[in-house]
Amino acid sequence: MDTLDPDADPLDRMRYPVDPWELRETEPPVADARTAETLFAVGNGYLGIRGTSPEGHDATSPGSYVNGFHETYPIHHAEEAYGFARVGQEMIPVPDATVMRLYVGDEPLHLPVADLEAYERRLDLRSGILTRTVVWRTPSKVRVRVVSRRMVSFTRPHLAVMELEVTPLDGDLGLTVVSTVVNRIDAQTALAEDEAGDASLATPLQAELESHPAGPVPDPRKSSKLGAHVLVSTHLGSEGTCTSLGYRAAASGMTLAVGVDHDVTADGPISQYHEESPDAATREFRTRARSGSTLRVVKYAAYHTSRSSASSELAQRCRRTIHDARDVGVDGLVAEQRAWCEGFWARSDVEIAGRPELQQAVRFNIFHVAQAAMCSAGHGIPAKGLTGNGYSGHYFWDGEVYVLPFFSYTTPEVSRSALRFRCTMLPAARRRAHEINMSGALFPWRTINGHEASANYAQGTAQYHIDADIAYALMLYVRTTGDRDFLTRDAIDMLVETARMWADLGFFRTDGQDAFHIHGVTGPDEYTTVVDDNLYTNIMARGNLRDAVAAVRGLRRDRPEQYARMVKRVVLKPDEVALWEHAADAMAIPYDEQLQVHPQDDRFLTKEVWDLPHTSASDFPLLLHYHPLVIYRFQVIKQTDVVLAEFLHSGEFTAEEKARDFHYYEPLTTGDSSLSAVAQAIMAAEIGHDAEAVGHFRELLFVDLADTHHNTDDGIHIASAGGVWSALVYGFGGLRDDPAGGGVRLEPRLPAAWEGLTFRITVQGTRVRVELTHGRIALSVEEGPGTRIEVCGTSYDVSPDSPVVISPQPRERLGEMPTLDDIVGQVRADGTVITPRLPSRSAHH
Structure with a gap:
């Protein structure tokens, strides 16, 4: 980690001016283009799009992601052991609908080499709209103003809207916009396979292996690489001007459809051409634009995914999403978005008086939290949101500990949705606990589909504290909202099963008085693993056990009928609650007197x-x-x-x-x-x-x-x-x-x-x-x-x-x-x- 100078602004303010409500960029990114694509990403918790340029050519790391849409692959362990995770999961990019390439005559706008008289890109935190404005002097010495806008709707989770406005400034011009939706992941896989076949590319790796016997160190924070073709085409269709593509993920079996349609206006005739293939659909719009007039292309894109529905049925959903959006129109959709954002900031804003540079950064971070989770119903909150595939798009414990408190105090329905998703994982968590010889339920350390995806048990499965982290977030939500119905109807089973896990994992040892110990666990500090009586684990487990005791006894007292159903559902034994209470009261909390x-x-x-x-x-x-x-041997x-x-x-x-x-x-x-x-x-x-x-x-x-x-x-x-x-x-x-x-x-x-x-x-x-x-x-x-x-x-x-x-x-x-x-x-x-x-x-x- 870079250390920040406490007296210096860490940002280049010539490039990123201070603005309390915008992240604004005044020059095109070059060396850090991938990072800029992350910063200017837009999303809503279901759908996310990296901040790539609409031209598509210069995207260094393009990616559109749908929460939970993933591929699976076998985890290969060099040395096998019982209970190791078997199936990995990887969030994969969905077909990219952002591409809208501009040609003036036959000259393409290609940002890295374009002669730009003006450039500005703005992420407006009050509307969630990404806008880029450039004035391009073409190789033919004529100027064109190009304004692109991109929005992922907070009010319509499956919808993204892209807009391109092109205005000739120095005379009449022939303009062409080529709008494409393309399955990039398999194109990239094919390219990687071609490159892998080039023996010359192996030389640097071999040199690295020889100079550094331990081998190149892979960064565990990055995503894994899928080595095969991923999306199998299952649908290609058109209805009027709306085109849809459908796919099935080869191993996970998840299905996906993307649909696109356009509204195009200009002051002259517009000609159109279209072409479709299983991995791409293109529509080309041509017109002769007068100086000062504007060609406007509005592109509507809809994504739907499923674990069971056919992609053809999902394509129908896409068409309905787009039809409803076009009825409202882009101006109406923008108004919806602004109204939603106004409500969000009314609940969520944090203001630091007199510090606009800090204020800008505060709102930037809060806004990205919203983009990661607001429309995530039925899914978790990925560690990198939908702004990239770092950590493979997995859900971890940190969502419960660091993200849900914000929502519980500002937009509690998001916390409820995330916790409801954990409830749906309970059957898999029960199976995982049984798999590793435990009672109750053990939630996966990292996952997308509910199954453990960590191949490193010392820093993964051994972090049993995830059970208590989920219970902590649950009870924080209940306390801040008073939503006892959710606890007693949906979430009580999670408290019971996690308490059972702790009661089984730990043990009593008597040395003058009873003490309940928990051995062989890893806390959040991954520089110390598989230890005994980790303080964080024991404190959080004690809280989990006490919450379970209070919830079960409260349910028996206040709602005896629901209590009876719960007892039958989880087969609660008469002496279990007393055991949890005893374990909590006797929990070993280490203290060094010296x-x-x-x-x-x-x-x-x-x-x-x-x-x-x-x-x-x-x-x-x-x-x-x-x-x-080496690290484990030290404090x-x-x-x-x-x-x-x-x-x-x-x-x-x-x-x-x-x-x-x-x-x-x-x-x-x-x-x-x-x-x-x-x-x-x-x-x-x-x-x-x-x-x-x-x-x-x-x-x-x-x-x-x-x-x-x-x-x-x-x-x-x-x-x-x-x-x-x-x-x-x-x-x-x-x-x-x-x-x-x-x-x-x-x-x-x-x-x-x-x-x-x-x-x-x-x-x-x-x-x-x-x-x-x-x-x-x-x-x-x-x-x-x-x-x-x-x-x-x-x-x-x-x-x-x-x-x-x-x-x-x-x-x-x-x-x-x-x-x-x-x-x-x-x-x-x-x-x-x-x-x-x-x-x-x-x-x-």
Whole structure:
């Protein structure tokens, strides 16, 4: 990860000017074109389109994606073992409908070599519309203004609209627009197969293998490569001017159809030509345009997918989607989109007073979270959204921990939909638990279709905490919305089965008193794997068990008929709930009396400390330069397990414990995970380290805009984007909502250098506006009847007629953060002295 200068703006403001409501680009991307395609992607949670140019020629990484549409492939393990994951899943690009090539006479607009008198590209965060405007001086020395717009509808999940306006500026011109939908994935596969047959291309790889015996290090964050033809053509049809293509994924059997149609206007006659084949459909529009007049081509594209329906039936759905859209017209669709976005920002906006450069980045991140999830009903939230196929389009735990809190407080129906999707995965999770000799249910570490897709069990299946993460997100949603019906009707089975898993995974050991231990697990910190009594896992498991106990007993008390149905459905035994309660109460929570910190696991503090200050910058991230066994031998952290646990279950730790743990683990944390800065920013703010909190917040804020982890080209980091909201609202806003804390609480920690912070949270149907300035906290109801919120230790009733204004006592602000030097020299419980060191060599040295 690149380290940001705290006093410098990480963006080139000549290229990306500050604008609080837009991401605007003033010159075409060259060296970082793939990254720019990610930043300017548009989507809605069902359909996503990377920010490629409409000409298509210069797209470095084209991609249109439909959430959940994937191919499968066998996972080949060099050495087999029982229970290993068998079938991999890969989100695959769907046919690309964005291509609209322009010819002036016979001269094509090709952006990398075009003579451009003007260029601007804008992603308008108030409308979700991507607009590019260029003035092109053609090789014939005539100028043409070309405006392209692209929108993926938030109100019509299956619809994308592209628009091209071409205006001659220096005389009458012959114009041609070639609009295409093309199955790129199989064209790219064929090209790759051709290149693989060229023996000369093997030479660089062979040289690399000889110079570096461990071989080139594949980046595990990137997608896998499918080595065969993927989409089998099953439909090709036209109805009027609407053309549709249908496919079946060769191995997964999923079906897909895409349909396209056009509206074309000009001040003169328009001639048309069309051609279709199984992997492409083209329509060509020609006209003679007068100087100052505009040729306007509007392209409607619809996508539908299924696990069972024939592609011909999906093609009919596409035609209906397009027919309805054309009835409304492009102007009506834009009006719908703007109205939707206005409502979204009314619920979701977070405002930093007097800091427009931060404001722009905040809204950029929040908007991409919306694009990843808003229309995702029936699916999960991919780690990179639909902006690229990084992480293969898989769903992980971070959706529940870093993304759903934002939606639970702003657009709770999205959280409900995501959690409902987890409910549909429960049968597969039960089978997976049985497969690895467990009771209950174990949700997959990474998946698209509900089956485990991680081939690395130490960093995958061993992360049992995903069960508790899902339960945590579920109960947060229930607490913030009051939606007990969803819990008792749909989600209670998940709580029961995850509690069963913990009760079976752990065991009691008596040493004066009962203690419940959980061994052989991996926490979120993937630089330490398969350990005993991982603090994060044990804390989250305890919460999961207690939530299950409370939910089952509450259902028995309040809804006995539904309780009886649940008991029959999950075959709940009379003594199970008491066992869960005993396990939760007896949960082993490690604590080191000598160092006065909570160990990350029961052996973590016995390891040598990695000397991070003396680690070469070229050796980060460590996972790409050191063998895992080397990393596992050290106290070194990819992301902060202990600090994250103490944030999520804040009420279970004292302020002193949180401060001591934060001071110990902060110098050991590499920042190699884009997620780590979320908890670091929140806890630094709570403890009182202003500069450290703002520094970690900036790390989150510019993960993608500044490409600090060098993999934004594979897609937006959706969880860290959600973490931006968490850092602002949980961190500087001081929101806490864990059960042990007694409900929604605010303890604001506004940074000294900020003028003010405003955000909204919706609590059980009431949207509250929170305005923070130095020495003043104001609460007002924007929508709903009112609610009760605790602020700085006192509860207040806030209603539409009774806003609340508070003048809190000033909070203590701490000085400089402890460093590794403050850890070095401390004596462990066994009498050994903590001394930092480095491995003898890295991949670079």
